Amino acid sequence: MLKEKTVKNIKSGVAAFCNALIPVLLAFVGGALIIAAARENPFSVYATMLGRALFTPDGFMRVLHVAAPLILTGLAIGVTFKANVFNMGVEGQMLLGGFVAGIIGASMRGVPAAVHIPLCLTAAVFSGALFALVPALLKAYFKVNEMVVTLMLNYAAVEILAFLAEGVFRDPSAGYVSTDMIAGSAAFGRLFGTNLTAFFLIALAAFAVMAVVFKKSRLGYEITAIGKNPEFAEAAGMNVRKKIIAVMLLSGALAGLAGAGWMLGEKYRYTLDFSGSPGLGWDGMLVSLLGSHSVFGILIAAVFYGALKVGVSQAALFTKIPNEIIFVIQALIILFLSVSYLSKNVKFREGAGRIFGKIKGIFKRKKGERTDEQHTL
Amino acid sequence: MTAIETRKLTKKFGDFTANNEIDIRVERGEIKAVVGENGAGKSTLMNMLYGLLQPSSGEILVDGEPVRFASPSDAIKRGIGMVHQHFKLSPNLTVFENVVLGSEIRRAFAPLKPLCLLPFVRKRPALNDKFAARRLPLPLIDAAAQKAAVERTIQKYNLGLDAAALVKNLSIGEKQRVEILKMLYRDVQILILDEPTGVLTPREADELISSLKELRRGGKTVIVITHKLREVMDASDSVTVIRGGAVVGEAKTFDTDEKKLARMMVGRDIERPKTGGAPVAGGVVYEVKNLSVVAPDGRKAVDGVSFNIRAGEILGVAGVEGNGQSELVKALTGLMTVAGGTVLKGGADITDAWPKAVRENKIAVIPEDRYGQGLCRDMTVAQNAIAGYHRDRQISRFGLLSKKAVIRRRDGLVKNFDVRLCDPDGDVSQLSGGNAQKLIVARELSSNPDVLIASQPTRGVDVGSIEFIHKKLLELKDAGKAVLLVSSELSEIMNLSDRVIVMYKGAVVGEAPRGADGETLGLMMAGVMPGGG
Known part of the structure; x- marks a missing residue:
């Protein structure tokens, strides 16, 4: 009995892994074509990327450091997907968290680090959550589509923060738009002389908490029920409205924390390219998708994506490949991810046959010929 | 002449044998009923005949020729069509557009x-x-040609449909006829219907049966999967009984009766539920006064309904479906807002209580919509087994669920209520209708409620499970609890209830004591007041 169960678990795990791996591989193939078009050898470029990112201690620590905010933004999005609400505003909430942490970090001097850092983090968490509260209330009480509101609020956040950074909070001594540098007492120190900071540990802790919430807690149970069948959840006495607000707050808080950590551990000041391009919040969406919205999947996907980011920046140093190649690969991953290659319980040969059949079907589908899918629809 | 025949047809899912060497013969131009309990393997068999599943071994013969179907379109080409229990229609298209979909003119x-x-x-x-x-x-x-072609088919088989009507505006019975029409339009000779009457009102079911007879007159062969024995007796020419994936009996319909069939299906005699012990004289536990509910479309769905239930009493609510029973139950269980009136439990006012408060007041609910409100298909049996009771102290402490306690709860329910699972860790979607319903009943009754609100508790459930659920309801009554039983199945109401109220157009139009005859109740259900002119 137990053995059978383990086998089944492993099988479904492997299927989930393959579903994430196949699009990644296909994206790499697509990327290779572009690299080849730039007259570089894709194999040596990929070797440099992976080698520098994963197989040097320095590189790997850097990967983990870069992965930390991705874990948090990935979780922020994964949480809402579980409840079948969609917080597309993680980027904005993250920026706000980062900005608030930066201002508090810069404006207080002579405070011990043990007070200063937690203060920055807490303020960021609250501001992220508060910002997410707007779409949450609109959704819960007025049935306003949260996807639209959160998406649009991103632009509001970007522009308002740009305005503040250019005006009130601008560091006049900087040659570009930037807030004041945060105080030393607010910055995360490097751990043991590596690239790693305490931020990674905080992200891991947040991951652990979320894992418990989803695997063991009543809240996780209720969120899952709401996500799968809200009518059922309500009939079973769960307050769907309250839980949706809670999920959005949690998501905003995680996003705020991601921004604060990135500020205190990497950027130290708010600039207009604080979250990079396409932005940590958007990266989080890919991470969550790649990890099929499961907590452990998100952790693995975040580290993978961190490696990709670090690898590309390394490759840009050693080859003629521009940084932008990462966008190509990211876009291709998202494109290929939208296909589900293996279902959870399917046997492998069947699965492989099905993929082959799908590909064949694309070429073979004659006009006028009725396919089963159309029929069973 | 044999229309379709199977020889030693076997289907295995892993180690589980769903169909074991099934031999079945269907003569051309007959109505064949295939009966069996839920999970007996009827649907698996039909899905193989329709090409949705491929047999592990054995063969299928159509008109004496062995055939292999890789997909339903193969089956349709050989003249076999199927109408599923859940309709596959596009609501925003017209009848004829739905019918021609995929083979447009x-x-x-x-x-x-x-x-x-x-x-x-x-x-x-x-x-x-x-x-x-x-x-x-x-x-x-060519829309005009499509419409004309579909209209010809409608006329030919006398289906009484408007080809230009939008499907979303049709009644359930009409939608089902559209499904049948879809198959007839493709000129199938053999029509398989999976639990066709499960979703129909008794009147619609009768109409369906007469349509099927019409088809038989037109030379078509019809196979009906069902577990409603009355319909078998009314409609079919011959019956095959399946139990545990094997054929356990075959008969000409005129040679058999409901009792014999029920025995074959379940493998033992079915006890008719005893109509309770002596009438009770307990105090009033649950009371509804002048309750009104307004539906989202502004119509007064429940209009000044009052009743009370005493301890140790089953109050039946009879009525043709759609006369406010659903809204009444939703309002009582916290899923719809009350527009007026009061609900009292043990003297305390619980009007408009949230679903959570309903349960905290020791009121258990068997909802009407099994997979909407009762269960979540995509969650595990264990997760469903605690739904609504996941805040119990045995289940969760400090916001954390105890996995052990959850599993123990599941195992207890499964054992005490005889819920049959293939995979204890699997999702609820694996359960047959009867077992899913037993899981709900198990969950709700195990909470030791004072009041049970049961809405259509045995709809679409096999004979064995109906017997079981009825027994449990009577046990609850004997334990001195109050039960509100809402059902559109009049025989169920008459067999179990101590008193019956009849709803018509949202209002209670009559009350009858135990033992009232079906005719009186039937008249009240049609809105005819007893004694009134």
Whole structure:
């Protein structure tokens, strides 16, 4: 009995892994074509990327450091997907968290680090959550589509923060738009002389908490029920409205924390390219998708994506490949991810046959010929 | 003449044998009923005949020829069509658009037709016809031709549908006829219907049966999967009984009766539920006064309903479906807002209580919509087994669920209520209708409620499970609890209830004591007041 169960678990795990791996591989193939078009050898470029990112201690620590905010933004999005609400505003909430942490970090001097850092983090968490509260209330009480509101609020956040950074909070001594540098007492120190900071540990802790919430807690149970069948959840006495607000707050808080950590551990000041391009919040969406919205999947996907980011920046140093190649690969991953290659319980040969059949079907589908899918629809 | 036949047809899912060497023969032009409990393997068998599943071994013969179906379209080509229990229709399309979907009729034009005007061509009929018949199909749909073709089929089989009506505006019975029409339009000779009456009102079911007889007159062969024995007796020519994936009996319908069939299906005699012990004289536990509910469309769905239930009493609510029973139950269980009136439990006012508060007041609920409110298909049996009771102290402490306690709860429910699972860790979607319903009943009754609100507790459930659920309801009554039983199945109401109220257009139009005859209740259900002119 137990053995059978383990086998089944492993099988479904492997299927989930393959579903994430196949699009990644296909994206790499697509990327290779572009690299080849730039007259570089894709194999040596990929070797440099992976080698520098994963197989040097320095590189790997850097990967983990870069992965930390991705874990948090990935979780922020994964949480809402579980409840079948969609917080597309993680980027904005993250920026706000980062900005608030930066201002508090810069404006207080002579405070011990043990007070200063937690203060920055807490303020960021609250501001992220508060910002997410707007779409949450609109959704819960007025049935306003949260996807639209959160998406649009991103632009509001970007522009308002740009305005503040250019005006009130601008560091006049900087040659570009930037807030004041945060105080030393607010910055995360490097751990043991590596690239790693305490931020990674905080992200891991947040991951652990979320894992418990989803695997063991009543809240996780209720969120899952709401996500799968809200009518059922309500009939079973769960307050769907309250839980949706809670999920959005949690998501905003995680996003705020991601921004604060990135500020205190990497950027130290708010600039207009604080979250990079396409932005940590958007990266989080890919991470969550790649990890099929499961907590452990998100952790693995975040580290993978961190490696990709670090690898590309390394490759840009050693080859003629521009940084932008990462966008190509990211876009291709998202494109290929939208296909589900293996279902959870399917046997492998069947699965492989099905993929082959799908590909064949694309070429073979004659006009006028009725396919089963159309029929069973 | 045999229309379809199977020889030693076997289907295995892993180690589980769903169908074991099934031999079944269906004669051309008969109505064959395939009966069996839920999970007996009827649907698996039919899905193999329709090409949705492929047999592990054995063969299928159509008109004496062995066939292999890779997909339903293969089956349709061989003249076999199936109507599923859950309809597969597009609500925003018209009837004829739904019917032709996938085999649309295209506009065509005859490029050579102008040549027919030439006197030279006109003199030669052969050439004339040839030019007129040379048609090029265009990538445009010929809606008028489609509508006409579908209308012809409707008329031919006397289905009484409007080809131009939007499917979303049709009643459930009409939607089902559209599904049948879809198959007839494709000129199938053998029609398989999976639990066709499960979703129909008794009247619609009768209409369906007469349509099926009409089809038989037209020379079609019909296979009906069902577990409603009354319909088997009414409609079919022969019956095959399946139990545990094997054929356990076959008979001509006129040679058998409901009792014999029930025994074959379950493997033992079915006890009729005893109509309770002595009438009770407990105090009033649950009371509804002048309750009104307004539906989202502004209609007064429940209009001044009052009743009370005493301890140790089952109050039946009879009525044709759609007369406010659903809204009444939703309002009582916290899923709809009360527009007026009060609800009292043990004297305390619980009007408009949230679902959570309803349960905290020791009121258990068996909802009408099994997979909507009762269960979540995509969650595990264990997760469903605690739904609504996941805040119990045994289950969760400090916001954390105890996995052990959850599993223990599941195992207890499964054992005490005889819920049959293939995979204890699997999702609820694996359960047959009867077992899913037993899981709900198990969950709700195990909470030791004072009041049970049961809405359509045995709809679409097999005979064995109906017997079981009825027994449990009577046990609850004997334990001195109050039960509100809402059902559109009149025999269920009459067998179990101590008192019956009848709802018509949202209001209670009559009350009858135990033992009232079905005719009186039937008249009240149709809105005819007893004794009134």
